[in-house]
Structure formats: structure tokens, C-alpha cells
Amino acid sequence: MEQLPGGRRLRLASSLGLGQRCWEVTLDEERGLLAWRDPRPPRRGADNCFVPTSEIIAVEETEQNKKQRSTGKWQKMAKPHAFTVYYVKKARNHRWRCRDVTFWCADEYLCNQWIQALKELLEMQKCRPKQLLVYINPYGGKRQGKRIYEQKVAPLFSLASISADVVVTEHANHAKDNLFEVNISKYDGVVCVGGDGMFSEVMHGLIGRMQKDSGIDQNNPKAPLAQCNIRIGIIPAGSTDCVCYSTVGISDPVTSALHIIIGDCQPLDVSSVHHNNTFLKYAVSLLGYGFYGDVLKDSEKKRWMGPMRYDYSGFKTFLSHHYYEGTISFQPAKHTLGSPRDKDSCRTGCCVCKESEQQLAEQRKKCGFKHEEDEDEWKVIKGKFLAINVVNMSCACPRSPKGLSPAAHLADGTADLILVRKCSRFDFLRYLVRHTNRDDQFDFSFVDVYRVKSFQFTSKLSEDNESSVTDIGKKRFGQFCRDHPACCCNIANSTWNCDGETLDSSAIEVRVHCQLMKLFARGIEENCTDEAAYSHSSIEQLL
Ligand SMILES: Nc1ncnc2c1ncn2[C@@H]1O[C@H](COP(=O)(O)OP(=O)(O)OP(=O)(O)O)[C@@H](O)[C@H]1O
Incomplete structure (x- = not known):
């Protein structure tokens, strides 16, 4: 073990062959880095590299004969010994690839020392x-x-x-x-x-x-x-x-x-969805009523179309332009530092998620879980909505790289509630298009967004008393309108799209569970x- 000027421990430092030249290779245990440097005076574009040991995939002794046959580079050396390090190479757009680098030396003992040191470091990654x-x-x-x-x-x-x-x-x-x-x-x-x-x-x-x-x-x-x-x-x-x-x-x-x-x-928040004290589902991405529920319901009938079905049903649902009446109640999330209108998004090691989780844990220590549930205020909103979306994460996808709520956090114990009120088809189209460009999709008078920790929804239909005769009429009317896409009157109920699956009930109760699971x-x-x-x-x- 070598000691560096700052008192830093260096596990190994050797001159090893890489390709046809000798490189200075070091394994810095304290910094967790494997580095290799061309000792010649630095030139622009010289390939000096390092890899965090946490991103090394494997280390293997390399068969010299195999290499000799394939590259012919080692022919001059009587008995070279070699090892290959497989590591993560980060490319553009968050894409990772497995790359390898093979070092060689004449000394078998030195080669084994390197293999052992690297393997020990990998073993330590619990x-x-x-x-x-x-x-x-x-x-x-x-x-x-x-x-x-x-x-x-x-x-x-x-x-x-x-x-x-x-x-x-x-x-x-x-x-x-x-x-x-x-x-x-x-x-x-x-x-x-x-x-x-x-x-x-x-x-x-x-x-x-x-x-x-x-x-x-x-x-x-x-x-x-x-x-x-x-x-x-x-x-x-x-x-x-x-x-x-x-x-x-x-x-x-x-x-x-x-x-x-x-x-x-990566810890992840999970929402639980209930109806009348009956568990329905868990959700981690989207709970959508209205537009996204209708798209899913329609696309289910067209599974034979494959992934194309979402485009088809999306277009059809957009043309139908149905809105739904109902009451939304929610508890705003007070424990979090973030807001859905933030410019910063949730990123690796997000401090908003960390601090929000700590805040929640402290609140619970002080007041208990039940107190928090019962005491926090509920806000109530009644209205006519084209879409009600509750998202636990940004819901980004290749088509909409910033997602439904770009500043939503993965693990802060909250969900973003997005309400798109009744508006013209043209305005709704403008709203949808903003998911694909840089403009703010919440900057519309008919769109409201809240960061919440629990949420309830009841459709007007169920409020009006499910058993009444008029309801039956409305249900029929609803069915009639669903069959006439050009008609934009309100139909009875939409369906909840819960992470891509339909829910049987329109009246639901949702609670966010902070960091319930890990990915x-x-x-x-x-x-x-x-x-x-x-x-x-x-x-x-x-x-
Ligand atoms: N062997 C199987 N046969 C039929 N369905 C299955 C099978 N295995 C899993 N499933 C179900 O298939 C559904 C869809 O699977 P998956 O998400 O992998 O594909 P998908 O094409 O992305 O579908 P979707 O877009 O509907 O999510 C899941 O809900 C899962 O429960």
C-alpha cells in the first residue's frame, strides 16, 4: 500500500501494459477509483481514464493465448499475464454500456495482486x-x-x-x-x-x-x-x-x-387506492380520470393493434372531448420543500426527497401517524374536468421527456394533482402539445396543480345518489354520448387509469406512502x- 502526499492511501500503483504501451495504473481505495494514465507528456485528446470502483462490473484473469491469437500484440513478450476490468461506460442520454480494458505485465505475482485487490473491492460493495x-x-x-x-x-x-x-x-x-x-x-x-x-x-x-x-x-x-x-x-x-x-x-x-x-x-413513493374501505390498487406513476382513463379504456379493446393502440385511442378520445363532473378533496403536502411549479427537477440524490422524508419522519415521531391524518386540513374543489391526474413521478417517456409533471419527486411522500377544467378543444390541444415542448404546461387558466399527500374523488353521478331513477337515465345517456364521439356533453363517469390498468370504481380515496419501496x-x-x-x-x- 502506497502513501500519497495528502496522506491518502493508494492500494496499488504499477506500470502496466495496455495495448502496445505502458501506462501508469493506480487503484485509489480511499477515493474508490481505478485510473490509468499515459505517462508521456499530456497531449490533447490523450486517453487518460478513470472509473469509480463502484461502477466496475467484474474483473477476470485474461487468457493470454486467446488474446495473442486475436490481436497478435503480445507476440514479443515471452509470457505475459493479463487481467480484464469490465466497467460501466456512460454514454449520452443516460445510456450505460459495459466496456472492458485489459492490462498486462510480465510478472504473474503483480497481475494476481491486481486481480485480488480489485476483487476484494468488489466484494466490499455490499x-x-x-x-x-x-x-x-x-x-x-x-x-x-x-x-x-x-x-x-x-x-x-x-x-x-x-x-x-x-x-x-x-x-x-x-x-x-x-x-x-x-x-x-x-x-x-x-x-x-x-x-x-x-x-x-x-x-x-x-x-x-x-x-x-x-x-x-x-x-x-x-x-x-x-x-x-x-x-x-x-x-x-x-x-x-x-x-x-x-x-x-x-x-x-x-x-x-x-x-x-x-x-x-432509488426509494419510491407509492399511492394506495381504496374505495369504501376496500383496497383497490397501488400506483407509482399515473392515476388518471377523464382523458387518460378514457384513452386506456378504449385502447384495452384494441390490444391487437399493439403499442399503436395508444395513438389511435388518444386521437379518438381527444375528438370526443368529454368532461366529467365531480368533487375532489385533498390534503396539501406541507412537509415538502418543493412545489409542482419548481424549475428544478428530481435528480440523483435529490435533497428535496431526503429532507421531505426526514420532515415526515419527525412529524410522525412527534404527533403520531393518526394525528397527522386526522388533523391536516382538507381542501375541496367541485367542477367539470376534462382530466384529473394524480402523479407520483414526472411520468416522463420518450414522447414527453419532461412528463406530466416535470418537477414531481420520486420519493418525497407527495403526489402532484393536476386538474384540467372544461375548456375548448383547441385549448386542450395546446395543453397536450406543451407536454412535448419546453413551454410550461401548467400556465393555463383552466389548469390547476397542487402537491398533495392524500386525495379523494367522487363523481357527480355517485354524489347524486347511485340508486335514484335519474341516475339510470344518466347512465343510459352517458352510454349514448360515448357512442357519439362528436358530442362533447358530459357523460356519466369516466374510468380511473391506475398505472395503465382500469379501476372498477370512480369514487376513490388515495394516500401517498413515502418511500414505501425501492428500485x-x-x-x-x-x-x-x-x-x-x-x-x-x-x-x-x-x-
Ligand atoms: N404470460 C402472460 N400472459 C398474459 N398476460 C401476462 C402474462 N404475464 C404478464 N401478463 C400481464 O400483461 C400485462 C401487460 O404486460 P406489460 O406491461 O409487460 O406489457 P405492455 O405491452 O407494456 O402492456 P401495457 O402497455 O398494457 O402495460 C400485465 O398487466 C401483466 O399482468
């Missing part, structure tokens, strides 16, 4: 999973789930010495039911290969299992839920991969696999030019 349970939906998205896992993900898991028990689902709810039966303590994480629907299924299985094991009744809307500490990894392979996109910054199976391998952890992700990183960050001038300070 957050990395060793045993995973993987569920693959073979029918999600373009039906590529199995191929994506086998060709892109499994080889990386095996490189990182992760063993996986793989279940290819045979029917809907297979993964969810299975999660209630398996010996979950045996696994360091659960991975789902599919879209948002598949993620939702796995999440329901895990959260449900956790509540069952802790003796918590999910039907009680006020019960504090048991946190789910086993992380979920999402390998995107669906038609909609919004949860993956909003928590990683890209829908890319290799990037997601690498986040799983290095053991990233193998790190939130969206600030978009720096990562390649630059990993090379050139900054290396000078490190060596």
Missing part, C-alpha cells in the same frame, strides 16, 4: 445483489421480453457472478401470485422484464407479501404500510416503460441491467458529458 428472482412477461410490448433477457441481460448477470432464478410467466398475475409463495428472503432483489403493467404486478406482489407477513390489513386505508426493502429492477420490454424512463432516464435493457448489477437504490435505479442523473468526466484533465488531479 449493496450489490448476488441472487435475483426474475419474472419475464413473454407477451409484453413487442413480445421480445425473453429474447431481451437472454441476449442482453443474462450474459451481464453472469459476468457479474449474479445468479438468477427465472420465471417466464404463463398468465396475468402469475408473478404476483408467485411472490406470495416463494422464499423471498433468499433473494437480494426481484427483476421484472416487461412494461409498466408487469412492473405493477410485481410491485403488488411484493408490497402485498410484505403486508401479509407483517399482519397489516391492506383494506384499511389509514393503516401505515410496512416498507418493502427488497429492491425491484425493471428491464424495459413493454409498450409503455414510463416507470423505468422516469427513474433511470432511458428505457434501455442494458442500462437497467447495469444499474441492477452495481446495486443502485435498482438512482433517479435521473444531471446530464453532464460523462465521457469528459471520465477522462483527460481531471485525471491529473487524481494521480
Whole structure:
């Protein structure tokens, strides 16, 4: 072990071969960095590089014969010894790739010393999973789930010495039911290969299992839920991969696999949805009534169209221009520092999420969970709405990279309630278009947005007494109007779109549970030019 001028410990420093030249290679344990530098006087564009040890995927001894055959570079050396380091290379737009670099030297002992030191450092990363349970939906998205896992993900898991028990689902709810039966303590994480629907299924299985094991009744809307500490990894392979996109910054199976391998952890808020003391569902992305509910309901009938069905149903629903009457009650979130109109978004290591979670924990310590629920004020809004959206995260996707609520936080114990009141078709179109450009989608007189911690909705129809004769008339009328897309009068009820699944009830009660679960992700990183960050001038300070 070498000592650096500042008293810093350097685990190893050697001159090793890389390609056809000798490089100064150092392993700085304290800073957690592996660096390699060309010792010749610095030239512009010289390839000086470093990799955080937390982003090293694996280290392997390299067979010299194999390399000799393929490159012929080592022919001059009688008996070279070599090792290969596989690491995360960050490319543009949050895309990660696995890259490798092979160092060689004549001294076998030195080579082994390097391999051992690097392996010891990897062993010390306790957050990395060793045993995973993987569920693959073979029918999600373009039906590529199995191929994506086998060709892109499994080889990386095996490189990182992760063993996986793989279940290819045979029917809907297979993964969810299975999660209630398996010996979950045996696994360091659960991975789902599919879209948002598949993620939702796995999440329901895990959260449900956790509540069952802790003796918590999910039907009680006020019960504090048991946190789910086993992380979920999402390998995107669906038609909609919004949860993956909003928590990683890209829908890319290799990037997601690498986040799983290095053991990233992103806490996530979850909303519970109840009706009349009956548990309906959990939601992590969108709860949408009106426009997004109607799009989903219509698209369900057109599954045969594949991912195209959302475009078709979206257009059709836009033309129908239905609005819905109802009453919304909500408790504003007072514990959080953020607001939905903030210019800053939730990013890796978000301090708004951290501080909000601490505030909530302190409040609960002081006053107790029940007090907080009962005492906080409720605001009530009645009106006619084209869309009511409650989002726990930005809901970004490739088509709308900033999402439905760009400043929503992943783990601050709140949801953003977006109310789009009755307006003209043209105004609604302007609102929708703003999701795809830089303009503020909340800057309209007919749009209101609130940051809330709980929320209730009752449609006018149920308020007016579900059993009355007039209701039956309205229901019929509603059906009539649904069949006439050009008619923009209000129909009886819309349907709630809960993370891409329909809910049976329009009257719902929603509560946000702060950081109820965890993902193998790190939130969206600030978009720096990562390649630059990993090379050139900054290396000078490190060596
Ligand atoms: N083997 C299976 N057969 C049929 N359905 C399944 C199977 N496995 C999972 N499912 C269900 O398929 C639904 C959709 O899956 P997934 O999200 O992976 O695909 P998707 O194409 O993105 O669908 P969506 O856009 O509706 O979310 C999920 O709700 C899941 O419960």
C-alpha cells in the first residue's frame, strides 16, 4: 500500500501494459477509483481514464493465448499475464454500456495482486445483489421480453457472478401470485422484464407479501404500510416503460441491467387506492380520470393493434372531448420543500426527497401517524374536468421527456394533482402539445396543480345518489354520448387509469406512502458529458 502526499492511501500503483504501451495504473481505495494514465507528456485528446470502483462490473484473469491469437500484440513478450476490468461506460442520454480494458505485465505475482485487490473491492460493495428472482412477461410490448433477457441481460448477470432464478410467466398475475409463495428472503432483489403493467404486478406482489407477513390489513386505508426493502429492477420490454424512463432516464435493457448489477437504490413513493374501505390498487406513476382513463379504456379493446393502440385511442378520445363532473378533496403536502411549479427537477440524490422524508419522519415521531391524518386540513374543489391526474413521478417517456409533471419527486411522500377544467378543444390541444415542448404546461387558466399527500374523488353521478331513477337515465345517456364521439356533453363517469390498468370504481380515496419501496435505479442523473468526466484533465488531479 502506497502513501500519497495528502496522506491518502493508494492500494496499488504499477506500470502496466495496455495495448502496445505502458501506462501508469493506480487503484485509489480511499477515493474508490481505478485510473490509468499515459505517462508521456499530456497531449490533447490523450486517453487518460478513470472509473469509480463502484461502477466496475467484474474483473477476470485474461487468457493470454486467446488474446495473442486475436490481436497478435503480445507476440514479443515471452509470457505475459493479463487481467480484464469490465466497467460501466456512460454514454449520452443516460445510456450505460459495459466496456472492458485489459492490462498486462510480465510478472504473474503483480497481475494476481491486481486481480485480488480489485476483487476484494468488489466484494466490499455490499449493496450489490448476488441472487435475483426474475419474472419475464413473454407477451409484453413487442413480445421480445425473453429474447431481451437472454441476449442482453443474462450474459451481464453472469459476468457479474449474479445468479438468477427465472420465471417466464404463463398468465396475468402469475408473478404476483408467485411472490406470495416463494422464499423471498433468499433473494437480494426481484427483476421484472416487461412494461409498466408487469412492473405493477410485481410491485403488488411484493408490497402485498410484505403486508401479509407483517399482519397489516391492506383494506384499511389509514393503516401505515410496512416498507418493502427488497429492491425491484425493471428491464424495459413493454409498450409503455414510463416507470423505468422516469427513474433511470432511458428505457434501455442494458442500462437497467447495469444499474441492477452495481446495486443502485432509488426509494419510491407509492399511492394506495381504496374505495369504501376496500383496497383497490397501488400506483407509482399515473392515476388518471377523464382523458387518460378514457384513452386506456378504449385502447384495452384494441390490444391487437399493439403499442399503436395508444395513438389511435388518444386521437379518438381527444375528438370526443368529454368532461366529467365531480368533487375532489385533498390534503396539501406541507412537509415538502418543493412545489409542482419548481424549475428544478428530481435528480440523483435529490435533497428535496431526503429532507421531505426526514420532515415526515419527525412529524410522525412527534404527533403520531393518526394525528397527522386526522388533523391536516382538507381542501375541496367541485367542477367539470376534462382530466384529473394524480402523479407520483414526472411520468416522463420518450414522447414527453419532461412528463406530466416535470418537477414531481420520486420519493418525497407527495403526489402532484393536476386538474384540467372544461375548456375548448383547441385549448386542450395546446395543453397536450406543451407536454412535448419546453413551454410550461401548467400556465393555463383552466389548469390547476397542487402537491398533495392524500386525495379523494367522487363523481357527480355517485354524489347524486347511485340508486335514484335519474341516475339510470344518466347512465343510459352517458352510454349514448360515448357512442357519439362528436358530442362533447358530459357523460356519466369516466374510468380511473391506475398505472395503465382500469379501476372498477370512480369514487376513490388515495394516500401517498413515502418511500414505501425501492428500485435498482438512482433517479435521473444531471446530464453532464460523462465521457469528459471520465477522462483527460481531471485525471491529473487524481494521480
Ligand atoms: N404470460 C402472460 N400472459 C398474459 N398476460 C401476462 C402474462 N404475464 C404478464 N401478463 C400481464 O400483461 C400485462 C401487460 O404486460 P406489460 O406491461 O409487460 O406489457 P405492455 O405491452 O407494456 O402492456 P401495457 O402497455 O398494457 O402495460 C400485465 O398487466 C401483466 O399482468
